[in-house]
Amino acid sequence: MEPVRPEFAPDPDLSRDEMEALQHDVADAAEFTDSFDFAPTDVTANHVPPETVTGVNETLSTGGPDAGDDDTESGGIGAASDSERPLIAGVDQAFLDDHAVSAVVLLRGSTVVDRVYAVTELSTPYIPGLLSFREGGPIIDALSAVERDPDLLVFDGSGRIHYRQAGLATHMGVVFDTPSVGVAKNLLCGTPAESVTDRPAGWRTPIHADADVNADPGTVIGHAYQSRQYDTNRTINPLYVSPGHRVSAETTVELVAAVGGKYKLPEPTRLADAYADEVKRDLSE
DNA sequence: GCGACAG
């Protein structure tokens, strides 16, 4: 795929004020309403709702072809096989000295159909709120190597949950004008509607815009979503999911749940994370 | 000045 709107590409050489100005433009260009042509229920064959797990490792599965196709899943009119399912791209990075290894794993259902990566020199430090100016370039490099246009991009980081409603997922979604969602492990800004501690799998609560966010106070900019949970001692923190581009806050939760597997992180992102680490390891030997 | 802050 290629950047459809390169004018929004994050230039790491901009001044801080210019970066923030560009983010305002990105937020204005972003669409936080559903605008994609596949059903969330077609994303995966096995719509296993989030479970409360008892163990840690069960059977190792890295997304290889599944044993059989289920033509009789919920809905009935869904895709019959992985080959008909929407193309989902998971994006994540690993770092090595002053270089970023950006990895993209493409999935159709539970089948990994492609993996690409790019090694790019970093030119800007990590600054909360300006992440896309550090990782955006490297990510664009990797996504540009993807042959087919994904139906959805899943990022490791925030989307609309951002001071200027222009987090990494939103910024990249706008640059490629592709539906995208952000999945962060920590909350950047905004206020959860209720306590997020020790919640059962499947639980979610809205994240509202507060004084730190450039949006009408109370606007739902994302959700805390408990993808997995243990039934005993230790507890797992929730994920903070938010719209990137062309997806609503509510649908974002549904999509993240749909692409989620048996781990805390959704499969696309989890596999991209592992791939980035793998490339990094091979690269440092 | 103090506190807060995705990856």
Add this chain to the structure above:
DNA sequence: ATCTTGTCGC
């Protein structure tokens, strides 16, 4: 994000 062993619990 990254630097890293053991350890608790199923």
